[in-house]
Amino acid sequence: MNLAATVPDEAWNPVALPSLRVEGVTVVYPNGNVALREASFSLGAGTIAGLVGVNGSGKSTLFKSIMGFVRPSAGRVEISGMSVQQALKQNIIAYVPQAEEVDWNFPVLVEDVVMMGRQGHMGFFRMPSARDRALVDTALERVGMTEYRKRQIGELSGGQKKRVFLARALAQEGRIILLDEPFTGVDVKTETAIIELMRELRASGHLMLVSTHNLGSVPDFCDQVVLVNRTVLAAGPTADVFTQDNLEKAFGGVLRHFHLGGSDLHDDGDARRVTVLTDDERPVVFYGEHNTSRPASPTPREEK
Amino acid sequence: MPDLLAPFAYDYMVKAIWVSALVGAVCAFLSAYLMLKGWSLIGDALGHAVVPGVAGAYMLGLPYAVGAFFAGGLAAAAMVLVRQRTRLREDAVIGIVFTSFFALGLFMVSLNPTAVDVQSIVLGNILGISDADVVQVMIISLVSLAVLLAKWKDLMLVFFDENHARTVGLNPRALQILFFALLAACTVAALQTVGSILVIAMVVTPGATAYLLTDRFQVLLVLAVLLGAVTAALGAYVSFFLDGATGGIIVTLQTALFLLAFFFAPKHGRFAARRRALATREAN
Ligand SMILES: Nc1ncnc2c1ncn2[C@@H]1O[C@H](COP(=O)(O)OP(=O)(O)OP(=O)(O)O)[C@@H](O)[C@H]1O
Numbered sequence: 396m397n398l399a400a401t402v403p404d405e406a407w408n409p410v411a412l413p414s415l416r417v418e419g420v421t422v423v424y425p426n427g428n429v430a431l432r433e434a435s436f437s438l439g440a441g442t443i444a445g446l447v448g449v450n451g452s453g454k455s456t457l458f459k460s461i462m463g464f465v466r467p468s469a470g471r472v473e474i475s476g477m478s479v480q481q482a483l484k485q486n487i488i489a490y491v492p493q494a495e496e497v498d499w500n501f502p503v504l505v506e507d508v509v510m511m512g513r514q515g516h517m518g519f520f521r522m523p524s525a526r527d528r529a530l531v532d533t534a535l536e537r538v539g540m541t542e543y544r545k546r547q548i549g550e551l552s553g554g555q556k557k558r559v560f561l562a563r564a565l566a567q568e569g570r571i572i573l574l575d576e577p578f579t580g581v582d583v584k585t586e587t588a589i590i591e592l593m594r595e596l597r598a599s600g601h602l603m604l605v606s607t608h609n610l611g612s613v614p615d616f617c618d619q620v621v622l623v624n625r626t627v628l629a630a631g632p633t634a635d636v637f638t639q640d641n642l643e644k645a646f647g648g649v650l651r652h653f654h655l656g657g658s659d660l661h662d663d664g665d666a667r668r669v670t671v672l673t674d675d676e677r678p679v680v681f682y683g684e685h686n687t688s689r690p691a692s693p694t695p696r697e698e699k
Numbered sequence: 700m701p702d703l704l705a706p707f708a709y710d711y712m713v714k715a716i717w718v719s720a721l722v723g724a725v726c727a728f729l730s731a732y733l734m735l736k737g738w739s740l741i742g743d744a745l746g747h748a749v750v751p752g753v754a755g756a757y758m759l760g761l762p763y764a765v766g767a768f769f770a771g772g773l774a775a776a777a778m779v780l781v782r783q784r785t786r787l788r789e790d791a792v793i794g795i796v797f798t799s800f801f802a803l804g805l806f807m808v809s810l811n812p813t814a815v816d817v818q819s820i821v822l823g824n825i826l827g828i829s830d831a832d833v834v835q836v837m838i839i840s841l842v843s844l845a846v847l848l849a850k851w852k853d854l855m856l857v858f859f860d861e862n863h864a865r866t867v868g869l870n871p872r873a874l875q876i877l878f879f880a881l882l883a884a885c886t887v888a889a890l891q892t893v894g895s896i897l898v899i900a901m902v903v904t905p906g907a908t909a910y911l912l913t914d915r916f917q918v919l920l921v922l923a924v925l926l927g928a929v930t931a932a933l934g935a936y937v938s939f940f941l942d943g944a945t946g947g948i949i950v951t952l953q954t955a956l957f958l959l960a961f962f963f964a965p966k967h968g969r970f971a972a973r974r975r976a977l978a979t980r981e982a983n
Pocket residue numbers: 424425426428429430448449450451452453454455456457
């Protein structure tokens with residue numbers, strides 16, 4: 396890979412090649428609940444990493460510790476060689492929240508929310524510059540929300556709401572973007588648009604960590620996968636990590652899954668079988684002889 | 700017909716009018732944030748919780764603002780502590796803390812009835828405000844306004860999306876503490892104008908009214924501050940003719956404007972909603 400080509404030509408660019416290292420992170424909530432135990436993984440620039448695990452496995456907790464919202468009781472998070480606090484001061488991390496976390500009745504317009512992405516770049520009195528306004532316009536354009544810019548945020552559909560917060564992350568020019576379940580409640584069109592945008596960002600060297608229950612799409616757009624269940628079970632390239640064995644380990648039987656094989660599937664003695672695993676959204680399909688077989692990907696998402 | 704300019708011939712009236720306007724403006728500024736978070740009751744709690752501080756300050760001969768601020772801070776800390784250590788709901792915690800502070804205040808006043816004019820704390824007495832108190836109220840209000848003008852956008856971010864605020868390098872905890880310190884200070888300032896019972900109206904109603912009139916936070920702030928300042932000044936002015944309690948008149952005016960907005964606001968008012976419902980029914 397030609398690294399020079401992945402460096403965006405932006406005027407403001409604190410770290411051309413962002414990286415994220417989570418090292419032995421243990422998080423204990425005040426009530427004694429150990430949400431994560433010695434979680435470790437690391438990711439580099441130009442990556443879309445899927446964060447996959449059951450409800451309560453610690454995905455949001457992991458995000459919170461990367462943003463310094465919860466302090467790990469052991470281990471450390473390192474962002475491009477810096478501590479979390481330093482990285483936050485430089486606006487390196489952008490966060491796209493889960494829809495339930497947002498107060499949709501708050502009196503702000505779409506463009507106001509996107510402008511909030513610029514706030515860390517503004518001076519003492521927080522007056523937006525011409526560049527701030529231009530970046531807001533571009534961000535709205537890129538997510539296709541320009542015509543809704545004067546709407547109050549509660550007056551949007553679920554998919555449009557997601558796009559607004561994506562635009563805010565773009566305007567912020569964060570090099571590491573954390574997305575907490577961006578696909579819940581969006582249709583295939585918006586999902587495709589979001590994935591397309593993430594691919595563009597990957598091409599310009601961004602690092603994205605995306606939590607999702609949408610297993611079927613993971614092999615489709617993630618080049619790395621982090622499997623969690625109260626710790627990091629496995630992390631690495633999708634092809635190595637996103638296997639049937641690992642998924643069954645991570646989901647411990649809570650996945651809906653069924654096999655189709657033998658005489659149900661083949662007329663001859665073909666040992667290969669189809670396995671469908673689903674965490675309630677788009678299922679992942681495996682085809683092969685063993686549990687170690689690769690997912691039957693890319694999923695034919697273009698078919699209408 | 701009464702002489703409409705008569706109040707301006709009296710020094711104490713002129714003073715009352717502009718001090719009220721100033722206090723009304725700062726309280727309204729804070730109200731824009733408070734009502735969005737569902738924290739309105741905290742304003743009420745602080746208004747009552749400062750009473751023992753004022754009583755204590757009078758007894759010790761300290762400026763009343765010092766005592767009030769101390770008691771307000773203590774009450775806020777007590778609320779946070781009880782909230783963290785128990786599973787009680789917020790409203791229960793607030794109710795327990797502020798009534799116990801208020802009771803303590805009344806008890807202190809009853810021990811030493813001559814030192815404190817309890818009525819001026821509970822009901823306010825802007826028409827009889829002393830020059831020393833004017834100075835205190837002015838310092839509190841002007842400092843608070845200056846801080847708010849510099850920090851209003853950061854506070855908005857913290858109130859809207861704490862996580863995002865963190866990612867742009869802000870310190871949400873510090874900004875929240877700053878906000879509650881300002882709230883406690885302004886509650887103290889408002890004691891003189893409307894009294895502890897009606898402080899809640901000053902830090903809720905203007906924001907709530909403005910919320911019905913706009914979908915933009917910066918517009919909401921401007922509207923709230925205007926509403927707060929004008930109603931407070933007008934209330935003080937009118938109380939000259941009615942010989943009534945200034946606080947009662949100010950809050951009545953604010954409520955009247957709230958009701959107007961509630962029914963006639965162009966987008967969020969009841970009638971607008973009704974018109975839209977009718978229009979869609981006819982269209983179908
Ligand atoms: N504030 C908290 N106090 C105590 N325990 C918590 C707190 N927040 C989360 N937990 C616990 O920590 C564990 C991990 O929670 P987390 O929110 O990280 O899960 P998640 O993987 O994001 O789940 P989901 O898929 O449902 O979003 C859960 O068992 C949860 O009950």
